[in-house]
Structure formats: C-alpha cells, structure tokens
Amino acid sequence: MIRKYFLLLLSLVFCIQLYAQKEMNHKYKDQFAKADSLMNRAMPESAAIILEKIINDAKTNNDAPIVIKAQIILLSASAENTENGNIINLQKVEQYIAQSHGVEKAIWQSIAASMYW
Numbered sequence: 001m002i003r004k005y006f007l008l009l010l011s012l013v014f015c016i017q018l019y020a021q022k023e024m025n026h027k028y029k030d031q032f033a034k035a036d037s038l039m040n041r042a043m044p045e046s047a048a049i050i051l052e053k054i055i056n057d058a059k060t061n062n063d064a065p066i067v068i069k070a071q072i073i074l075l076s077a078s079a080e081n082t083e084n085g086n087i088i089n090l091q092k093v094e095q096y097i098a099q100s101h102g103v104e105k106a107i108w109q110s111i112a113a114s115m116y117w
Helices: 002-020 026-040 044-060 064-081 085-099 103-116
Strands: none
Touching: 026 044, 026 064, 044 064, 064 085, 064 103, 085 103
16 A cells, blocks of 8 residues: 555656646757757857857847857856956856846855855
8 A cells, every 4th residue: 555655646746747847949949959069179269159049039039048148158258358358258247137037146146145155
C-alpha cells in the first residue's frame, strides 16, 4: 500500500518537473547558437551585434529572461576583450539595476553582488 502511494507521488513529482521548464523560443535559440559560435571563434564584436539584435527584439516582445540572458553574455564578452572590463561591466549592471524592477532587479542585484565578491 505504501509502495503504491510512494510510486504515485514519485511519478507525480516527475511529471510536474517535466512541465515546469519552459522551452526557449526557437527564434532566439538559433540566434544564441550563432552568437555562441562566433564567441568560440574569437569574434566577440560580431557576436555582440547579434546579441544586441536579440536584446532589442526581446525588449519589444517583453521577454525579460531573453534580455537578461543576452545582456549577461554581452557582459562576459566585454570582460574578456576590454581593459578594465570588470569595472565597466559592474557599472553596466548598476545601470540595469536602476532601470529594472521586480524579479529582474533582484537578478541584477544578485549578479552585482557576485561581481563585488
């Protein structure tokens, strides 16, 4: 009897986890793959152009997770390719904190805290 309930509970938890994650929009998935391949080929300027397009498009569609993801990738690219990149990135993150609200603001505050650490 307990075994039946345990298996039922386990299968229920498994099914809930399958539906908990939302798959990324395929349009952005291809663009992120292009940007990633350009970053791997040491072409961050070209990747930045694609990422800026993603950011602008996602902002018009109010897709905050995509905007944050693209901005984080841009930050990592600029940190590696510019002098004082970490300082510049910290200033950008502080701007993102000032411009955002709610969950987005909390995410950027967490990122800023990790950068200070």
